[in-house]
Amino acid sequence: QCTPVDANKSYDYIVIGSGAGGIPIADKLSEAGKSVLLVEKGPLSSGIWNGTMKPSWLEGTNLTRFDVPGLFNQIWADPTGVNCPDLDVMAGCVLGGGTAVNSALYWKPHPRDFDLSFPDGWKNSDMQKHVDTVFKRIPGTTTPSKDGKLYLQQGFDAVGKGLVAGGFKEIIPNDHPDQKNNTFGHSTFFIENGERHGPLRTYLATAMERANFNLLVNTNARRLVRTGGHVTGVELECAQGQGRSGIVKVTPGTGRVIVSAGTMGSAKLLFRSGIGPKDQLDVVKGSALDGSTMIASDQWINLPVGQNLNDHVGTDIQISHPSIVFYDFYGAWNNPVKADADKYLKERSGILAQVAPNLGPIAWNQFQGPDGIVRHIQWQARIEGRTPTSMTITQYLGTGTVSRGRMTILGNLNTRVSTVPYLRDANDKAVVIQGIDYIRGILSKVPDLTWVVPAANQNTTAFVNSVPATVGSRGSNHWVGSCTIGTDDGRTGGKSVVDLDTKVYGTDNLFVVDASIFPGMMTGNPTAMIIAVAERAAEKILALKAPASRSRIMRD
């Protein structure tokens, strides 16, 4: 059912998007006593918030596909109603955003993840207290099954032994976030009691208890309503035939809007609101959907939204080892092994409490490129491949990458990655080759291991060159950067879209808080780091004085 918003109500803060950035910041702002409206375009997800999407064997329980770790891979089998159909990359458009659909891998950031690319005020020393807060609320675990056991670890053991023989040290990764050099460990997940945990179970739970916190789902933010650099409200429209429509206002004078719609979604919303490079705003102006209602061109704010785009550069290798045991997590959707389903339903234990497709080990190293920049590499293994004894290991090139891409908007208002960020720089490529060469050398010594990809006799450079630089072949779903934070104001030739308070340049009450503000790549999967950034942003935003108009109102 689609109903109009209450035109008489206004909010101190309207937060758009309920992902890794949006839920935590909405919680923090409501904790500070502000009235908050969190707007999410997708439907309910987790069972604890009355989500309903589930296979038949979960009927009669309060669990959904989003809660059961063994079903997380289902997004690749059938993303209908879960992914964002307006994007050309995979992302979750449900309550919780990526934190509802992702693999729940969860890492404390390496100090360099902040120190190398984030601006002053956002360095590791500034962020540490926020990281600590995040890990107090969401500790994470290396043993997701409630009984504390790890299941089907043959792949971990075979590769782990090889890594140790090759000089790697086994660690508990989040006990040593700064040790990302020749180390490996078990995957760490935001799972608790065998179910997906994370922001949906923590930040959203505390926010929901407050009378000053309000949540709308199935409601799309179409555009920001603004006069010059001041946003007065947000135009909403129903999604999936449900939700709310109409203009919802921020508190006159003092209200603020936080855009947390993800790296693609936040950029898209800014484009539709007349904020971005002229070529993109011209596309929106020329569109059938927005052309007649778009803000006048003399109000456009020219910022490099959509540029500085980045993602981990993925390179998949595949090995086979006779000890490896494949588990059919895909089959568990319709036809789970009865004993495994029972164990999960009764005890939240067993293989289905482990994230599909049995992720781990995760290993790290650092390599210096020919340009002198040290780059971080993460190898992430999973039991899946061409044969039942195969393991795929994705090599992520992270902190230190210099290649960047761009996302843009199309006439139908879908977005696309128009310049892929992968390996545009020769130094990035040199390190990818170095990393693959290194791990091949180590794993080749594992007894009985055979190479599936690349073939044992294929030269590493030729192999790396053979993997296309496309989202399909190299994408990692870790998009960052379209609304970069920094002091170099993008209106005057810099690359930054938001200032050090996460405020959009040229505006006085509009902020962006999500992965899109990351200036560069991080070492590991980004969720924990995004939540820490949201914690920091909440502190910064709450400390900001109200815009000048508010001071005038108060004096008059």
Ligand SMILES: Cc1cc2nc3c(=O)[nH]c(=O)nc-3n(C[C@H](O)[C@H](O)[C@H](O)COP(=O)(O)OP(=O)(O)OC[C@H]3O[C@@H](n4cnc5c(N)ncnc54)[C@H](O)[C@@H]3O)c2cc1C
């Ligand atoms: C399949 C997959 C697996 C992943 N695995 C991992 C992992 O294991 N570990 C990890 O750390 N990271 C993982 N990631 C990445 C991680 O989930 C994302 O980096 C993170 O969720 C991004 O946070 P965000 O707040 O920027 O955006 P998101 O979490 O994407 O949230 C954006 C939200 O905004 C909503 N939205 C967008 N536009 C609008 C609008 N106009 N109006 C209203 N709402 C809107 C969306 O529906 C969405 O809910 C994975 C991602 C995917 C897709």
